[in-house]
Amino acid sequence: MDKLIIEGGLPLRGRVRVSGSKNAALPILFASILLDTPVTYSNVPNLRDIHTTLKLLNILGLETSFENGQATVSPGQTLNPEAPYDLVKTMRASVLCLGPLLARLGEGRVALPGGCAIGARPVNLHLTALEKMGARFDLDSGYIAGKTSGLHGAKIVFDQVTVGGTENLLMAAALAEGETILENAAREPEVVDLANFLIACGAKITGHGTPVIKIEGVTSLHGCDYSIMSDRIEAGTYLVAAAMTGGELILDNCPCDAMDAVFSKLREMGLVIDERADGLSVRRGGELTCVDVTTMPYPGFPTDMQAQVMALMCVSSGAGTIRETIFENRFMHVSELVRMGAKIQVSSRNAFVHGVPRLTGAPVMASDLRASASLVVAGLAAHGTTEVQRIYHLDRGYEAMEVKLQSVGARIKRAKE
Ligand code: UD1
Numbered sequence: 001m002d003k004l005i006i007e008g009g010l011p012l013r014g015r016v017r018v019s020g021s022k023n024a025a026l027p028i029l030f031a032s033i034l035l036d037t038p039v040t041y042s043n044v045p046n047l048r049d050i051h052t053t054l055k056l057l058n059i060l061g062l063e064t065s066f067e068n069g070q071a072t073v074s075p076g077q078t079l080n081p082e083a084p085y086d087l088v089k090t091m092r093a094s095v096l097c098l099g100p101l102l103a104r105l106g107e108g109r110v111a112l113p114g115g116c117a118i119g120a121r122p123v124n125l126h127l128t129a130l131e132k133m134g135a136r137f138d139l140d141s142g143y144i145a146g147k148t149s150g151l152h153g154a155k156i157v158f159d160q161v162t163v164g165g166t167e168n169l170l171m172a173a174a175l176a177e178g179e180t181i182l183e184n185a186a187r188e189p190e191v192v193d194l195a196n197f198l199i200a201c202g203a204k205i206t207g208h209g210t211p212v213i214k215i216e217g218v219t220s221l222h223g224c225d226y227s228i229m230s231d232r233i234e235a236g237t238y239l240v241a242a243a244m245t246g247g248e249l250i251l252d253n254c255p256c257d258a259m260d261a262v263f264s265k266l267r268e269m270g271l272v273i274d275e276r277a278d279g280l281s282v283r284r285g286g287e288l289t290c291v292d293v294t295t296m297p298y299p300g301f302p303t304d305m306q307a308q309v310m311a312l313m314c315v316s317s318g319a320g321t322i323r324e325t326i327f328e329n330r331f332m333h334v335s336e337l338v339r340m341g342a343k344i345q346v347s348s349r350n351a352f353v354h355g356v357p358r359l360t361g362a363p364v365m366a367s368d369l370r371a372s373a374s375l376v377v378a379g380l381a382a383h384g385t386t387e388v389q390r391i392y393h394l395d396r397g398y399e400a401m402e403v404k405l406q407s408v409g410a411r412i413k414r415a416k417e
Contacts, residue, residue: 002395004388004402006379007411008361011247014408015279016238018253019045019399020069021231023304024190026093027167028197028228029053032062032073033100034175035201039223041071045231045399048392052091056083060097074223079104085111085142091396095123096164098146099172102135108146112139121327125165129156133169133176153178153217161297163188166213170194173215174203182213188298189258193229200224230255233304234398236262237373239282240308241405243271244315244381248283249408256280261301265293265309269316288312290320290355297326307333307374313353314342315381322351333371336364340378340386361386369397376401380410389417 020043030053032039044050044066054064054071060083061076081101088094088111101108112123123144127137130146132154138145153176158165166186171194173180185191187209195208201224204216235254242249243266256263256275263273270288274281290313295303303326313320314337324330331351334344339362343354361384366372372394379386388394391414394401402412 001389001417002391002414003417004376004379004391004394005413005415006361006376006386006388008379008382008384008386010380010409010411011245012242012249012380012405012408012410013247015250015252016404016408018230018235018238018251018255020228021045021190021193021255022047022049022397023163023233024193025050025228026053027096027171027190027194028226029057029071029073030096030100031171031194031198031201032057033060033079033097033104034171034221035223036075036220037223038072038074039201040225041073041228042069042225043228043230044069044071047399048396049091049093052087053093056087056094056097059084059087060101081105081107082109082143083111088112092121093164095126096168096171098126098144099130099168102130102146102148103151103172103175106148106150109140109143111143123164125158125160125162126168129158129165129169130172132156133172133180151176153180153215155181156183158182158184161186163191166191167194170198170205170213170215173217174198174205174221175219176217178217180215180217182215183211185211185213186297187211189229189232189255197226200226229258232258232262233302233370235259235280236305237308237377237398239266239271239273240312241377241380242282243284243288244312244377246284247409248281250276250279250281252279254280261299262305265291265301269312288316290316290318290353292321292323294323295326303327303330304370306330307370308377310334310344310351310353311337311374311378313355314344314378315357315359316355319352319354322353324349324351332367333374336371336375337378339364340382342378358383360384363387363389366390366393369393373398380405380412
């Protein structure tokens with residue numbers, strides 16, 4: 001297992017290119033199952049979760065290739081219905097093959113997902129909605145086994161906003177018979193990217209980006225060339241890293257239109273963020289101050305930026321409250337930040353952060369993807385050496401993080417644990 005060793009305290013300066021979005025690429029790659037002809041994707045990040053997805057597509061019977069940020073997926077001879085536990089346990093988003101398999105094949109067997117340890121993360125909303133479209137499910141030896149004699153359109157009102165649920169249903173409905181209406185749908189930019197991709201393949205979808213999405217099913221979908229959107233969470237993480245180290249970064253390829261809530265919170269904390277012709281520039285305006293943050297579905301503040309903004313608040317003046325409303329167990333980075341000298345108290349879904357003048361390096365353990373990112377940015381700003389252990393989580397979601405950070409002046413290296 002690898003770890004990262006960081007000598008903190010150096011301001012980051014220079015340019016960083018934001019990679020393609022993991023959370024947009026995963027559902028879009030799974031949507032390849034729906035297509036009759038080959039598809040080519042560009043701006044695909046080179047990440048563990050992407051390789052897992054391509055491997056899963058192979059097991060399901062599709063042909064794949066991936067090189068230099070470009071992936072090609074072609075239909076194979078036959079489509080297999082089963083997503084095995086060995087792969088699904090490493091990536092929860094594997095459940096996104098269920099909707100496409102039911103639509104294309106009439107059956108799908110997907111192991112109950114694992115993935116990030118940030119709470120129970122059930123898939124009941126996906127299943128209830130797919131049942132409304134004519135699917136039946138059994139739980140069989142740890143697998144969700146779904147069957148249908150043909151999906152039909154339905155009106156679906158999600159009890160709770162679910163990104164993956166909205167994506168699974170969008171894909172299923174694209175090839176179902178008749179009209180599907182998704183109400184209380186997720187508005188995340190990654191959902192919009194998936195809808196735009198499906199439209200480019202011949203799907204009839206309107207309302208994406210609003211809480212009500214309408215899908216008129218078509219009988220077939222074809223491949224196309226599609227460029228995946230850039231990663232707003234990776235971009236946000238580098239904004240935090242620049243501010244935390246007192247440096248200045250320019251981000252290329254930043255999906256600024258999708259980052260209003262993050263920009264606005266970071267500006268409230270004292271960051272100067274400028275959308276310039278040559279990229280997005282970020283630096284501290286003066287002293288940083290703690291703020292209150294509540295995570296919400298898009299367009300609210302993303303839960304995937306909560307851990308990183310907490311790390312930033314740890315070295316800002318004053319005090320602030322972070323309220324996590326999306327996942328019930330997403331404060332596992334707190335105990336590690338405290339080991340670095342942070343002052344944080346957790347009560348239920350609230351974390352109360354009191355800024356300290358500086359953090360000190362320590363050995364810390366990464367527990368999930370974004371928690372790992374928060375420990376890296378904390379380590380970059382801390383006095384002394386930080387060792388972030390178990391960084392396989394980071395490799396699931398951040399493309400070449402230590403290489404990008406080295407190129408802007410960080411002293412960070414990968415080593416074997
Ligand atoms: C996606 C993102 C993840 C992000 C999250 C919220 C991907 C691959 N992952 O995860 O990075 O943190 O959106 O923005 O895109 N829920 C249920 N039942 C369900 C589905 C969800 O109770 O059937 C609950 C979840 O436990 C959670 C909330 O709904 O509390 C939101 O989850 P959801 O939006 O579905 O997250 P994911 O799609 O898993």
